[in-house]
Each structure stands twice: as structure tokens, then as C-alpha cells.
Amino acid sequence: MVPVERVGLVVHGGKEAALAAAREVRQWAAEHGIPCVDIDVWDDHDGRLHARDEAARAGNPDLIVTVGGDGTFLRGVRVAGPSGARVLGVNVGRVGFLTEVSTDDVRAALDAVQRGETTVDARMALTMRASRPLEIPRGMEAMLRYGRGPALPPPQPRPGMKSEVGWGVPLDVLALNDVVVEKLARDRQASLAVYVGGKLFASYSADALIVASSTGSTAYSFAAGGPIVSPKLDALVFTPVAAHMVFNRSVVLDCSQSVGILVLEHSGQVAVSVDGQLRGVLNPGDWISVYGAQQRAKLVRLTEPDFLGKVRDRFGLVDSAAALADGQAPAYAPNEPMPPDLAHPGPLEN
Numbered sequence: 001m002v003p004v005e006r007v008g009l010v011v012h013g014g015k016e017a018a019l020a021a022a023r024e025v026r027q028w029a030a031e032h033g034i035p036c037v038d039i040d041v042w043d044d045h046d047g048r049l050h051a052r053d054e055a056a057r058a059g060n061p062d063l064i065v066t067v068g069g070d071g072t073f074l075r076g077v078r079v080a081g082p083s084g085a086r087v088l089g090v091n092v093g094r095v096g097f098l099t100e101v102s103t104d105d106v107r108a109a110l111d112a113v114q115r116g117e118t119t120v121d122a123r124m125a126l127t128m129r130a131s132r133p134l135e136i137p138r139g140m141e142a143m144l145r146y147g148r149g150p151a152l153p154p155p156q157p158r159p160g161m162k163s164e165v166g167w168g169v170p171l172d173v174l175a176l177n178d179v180v181v182e183k184l185a186r187d188r189q190a191s192l193a194v195y196v197g198g199k200l201f202a203s204y205s206a207d208a209l210i211v212a213s214s215t216g217s218t219a220y221s222f223a224a225g226g227p228i229v230s231p232k233l234d235a236l237v238f239t240p241v242a243a244h245m246v247f248n249r250s251v252v253l254d255c256s257q258s259v260g261i262l263v264l265e266h267s268g269q270v271a272v273s274v275d276g277q278l279r280g281v282l283n284p285g286d287w288i289s290v291y292g293a294q295q296r297a298k299l300v301r302l303t304e305p306d307f308l309g310k311v312r313d314r315f316g317l318v319d320s321a322a323a324l325a326d327g328q329a330p331a332y333a334p335n336e337p338m339p340p341d342l343a344h345p346g347p348l349e350n
Contacts, residue, residue, distance in 0.1 A: 003114055007036040008061035008085070010076040012068025018092040021067045021103040025090075028110050037061065040075050048152050050172065052082045052159075061085055063113065063300075067103075069093015070219075074176060074275040077125075077297050081174035086120060088113060088300040095314050097218055098176075100301060112302055121301045123215050124234045124255060126175040127293040129168035133157065134272060134280025154280050168289060173274055176297050177216030179290045180273045181261050181282070182208035182241070189244055191267035195260035196238075196253065203264065208241035211259045211290040215297075218311065220276075226250040230307055234292065258291035 007029050012018040029036035037058040040048065049057065058079075064087045066076035073089040080087050089099030090106055101109040112118050134154040155171040173179075183190040183206075193203045212221040217229040217237050226239035227250055234255035240248055253259070263270055263282045272280045272288060282288070311317070319329075 002062070003116070004032075004034055004063045004110075006059055006061040006063070007034055008039040008055070008058045008064040008076070008079065009036055010040050010064060010066040010068070010072055010079070011038065012072045012092060013042060015068065015092050017103055018067045018072075018090075021090050021092065021106050024103075024106045025065050025067065025110065028107055032114065035059065039064070039079055042150055048150055050153060050156055051078050051174070052172065054079045055083050055085070063088065065090065065110075066099070067092060070095055070098045071276060073098045077176045078174065078275065081125070081295065081297065082172075084295060084298065086113075086298045086300050097310060097314055098215070098299070100299070109302055113300060117302075119301045121231075121299040121305055122296040123176060123231055123299055124213050125293040125295065125297050126179055126211065126213050126236070126290055127171070127173050128175075128179055128274075128291070129170050129289045130280075131168050131285075131287045133169055134171065134282075136278065137281055140278070140281065152277050152279060155274075168287070173279070174293055174295070174297070175216075175274045176213065177219045177275050178210050178212040178221060179288070180208055180210050180220060181270050181288070182273065183268060184271055184281070185268045188268050189242075190270045191264040192270070193262040193264055194238070195262070196251075197257045198260070201251075202247065204240050204243050205245060206240045206243040209261055210237075210239040210241065211261075212237040212239065221250065227252065228311060232307075236290070236292070255292040258289050260287055260289045262287040
């Protein structure tokens with residue numbers, strides 16, 4: 001793997017542990033003669049930039065280190081997307097599904113990256129088109145500022161791609177977790193028609209509709225009752241939130257399919273959020289289409305990912321008391337070589 005040439009640093013500025021770990025990253029970079037630039041800095045005087053502009057201002061780093069929780073990690077993935085930079089997450093958060101190392105292991109992790117002793121966990125991401133360029137109405141940011149950082153600007157059309165009649169405006173968006181359409185008014189639900197592969201699936205009256213990637217299946221979608229999907233499976237997970245109808249289940253789709261969401265004629269306005277960040281507001285008659293992006297997010301891993309082990313740990317899963325009364329589950333580790341049908345499970349290719 002190519003040694004690091006330039007580091008971009010995204011830091012959760014509200015945590016002293018994150019600030020201390022960030023100093024370690026800067027010191028490591030200085031000792032190795034590698035430029036290190038802070039990116040996506042939340043400043044009350046300067047607005048946040050589009051991902052491409054943010055990366056360009058930082059000199060297009062090839063490694064982005066995030067110090068915080070999963071939210072900080074998603075900020076890094078947003079900026080890494082246009083240039084295909086790798087992202088290493090240092091966990092100072094509460095859950096840490098996406099982050100890889102603890103603050104005590106920052107230097108060791110950076111040394112491993114520099115020596116080429118890490119792997120890249122390439123995760124499917126989402127992108128979108130819309131019936132028109134997204135906009136955030138004046139005053140909306142002030143309403144949503146409590147408990148958050150400053151809002152991002154609405155996404156720009158993707159460079160080199162044009163709007164095509166009937167297929168909408170291609171937006172420069174890369175979501176690792178999810179795209180969410182949610183009601184703005186507390187006293188009424190959103191009325192939304194959902195299309196899968198261009199065909200009407202159902203019309204929902206709901207608080208929100210979530211289109212998640214497999215990676216995002218453990219985030220908002222899971223909290224709304226959606227399934228946990230292995231990130232090794234390229235899929236879209238569509239989950240309604242508080243749907244006022246009999247059918248309120250999630251639907252798991254193949255990654256080659258798209259999910260279209262149309263705001264019905266007499267619905268109220270709805271907000272569009274990408275990885276938890278407000279990116280625009282839709283009016284009745286507007287629509288978006290969410291689908292798998294061509295580029296993948298590149299997550300740096302120091303060891304082989306143990307996804308279900310992390311699920312068990314992060315969610316604090318405990319075994320059934322009734323089951324434990326009947327015995328303890330032993331470790332399963334046969335000493336013999338794995339037979340071919342287990343080493344390569346699944347149907348044989350013709």
C-alpha cells in the first residue's frame with residue numbers, strides 16, 4: 001500500500017480527549033515530514049464547504065483521520081469521497097461502529113498505515129438524484145442549530161454529469177449510512193410515494209422514510225426497527241418510521257435497484273438529510289432517487305473486521321437467562337482444515 005503523503009484531520013472539538021488525540025496525530029505527521037491539515041472545521045464565522053472544495057482547500061489528503069465518534073467519522077467520509085482517500089477513525093465516542101482504534105493506539109495505527117500493514121474495508125455508499133437542485137430555506141439552519149454544528153450547503157450537481165429529462169439532477173452526494181426524508185411539521189405526517197426500480201411500491205403516511213446502506217443498517221434504520229445487514233452485502237434497506245398503515249416493515253433491496261421518493265400533492269414539506277446532515281427541503285411534487293454510488297468509501301482496518309462481534313459489544317447484547325440455565329455455549333474452533341464447501345460457500349458459477 002502506498003505510504004501516506006498528506007493527512008486531513010477531522011476533530012470533534014467538544015471533547016478534550018479528542019483534542020489530545022488530534023495533537024498526537026499532528027505530532028506524528030510532523031515527525032514523519034507529512035503535511036497535516038485540519039478539515040471541516042466548525043467555525044461560526046465561515047460556513048462549511050462542499051466536499052470537493054473542502055478536500056481541495058486541504059490539498060487533497062490521501063489519508064483522513066477522524067477523532068471523535070461515528071458522526072465525526074461520517075464527516076471525514078464526506079470529504080474523502082471525491083478523491084477516494086482512505087479514512088481512519090479514532091474512537092472517542094459512545095458507540096463507535098465505524099471507528100477503528102482507541103486514543104491509546106493512535107501512533108501505532110498511523111505507523112501501521114505508513115508501513116502498509118493495514119487493509120481497506122471498501123464499503124458501498126449511496127448517492128442520489130433529485131427533481132431539482134436542493135435548497136435550504138432561509139432561517140431553516142437556525143431552527144436546527146441546537147445541539148448540532150453549522151449546516152452544510154445544499155449539494156451541487158455532480159461534475160461532468162448533466163440533468164437528463166425524467167431522470168433528475170445528479171447530486172454530488174456520498175452517504176455511507178443513509179438518506180432520510182422526514183416531516184418538518186410536528187402536527188402532520190409526511191405523505192410519500194415510494195418507487196422501486198421505477199415502479200410504484202406503496203404510498204406511506206409516516207414521520208420519515210430511511211434509505212440505508214448495509215453499513216447504515218445499524219444506525220437510524222435499526223433504531224426504527226430495521227434489520228441488521230452485514231456490510232459485506234451490497235444492499236439498500238428501506239425503512240419507514242412511525243408509518244400510519246398496516247405495512248410498516250423494512251424492505252431489503254439488491255444494490256442494483258433504486259428507491260424513488262415522491263412528496264404527494266397535499267403533503268407538507270419534508271427535509272432531506274444525508275448521514276444526519278440536513279441537505280435540502282422538498283415541496284409537494286418534488287422527488288429524489290437514492291441508489292448505490294459508483295465509488296466506495298475506503299475504511300482503514302488494522303485487523304480483520306468482526307462485524308457481529310462489534311454488534312454484540314456495542315449494543316451490549318446479553319445471552320438469554322433461560323438459555324444460560326441450560327448450559328454455556330462453547331467456543332467453536334475445529335482443528336482440522338476447513339472443507340472446500342465451507343471455505344467457499346454458495347452456488348458454483350457456471
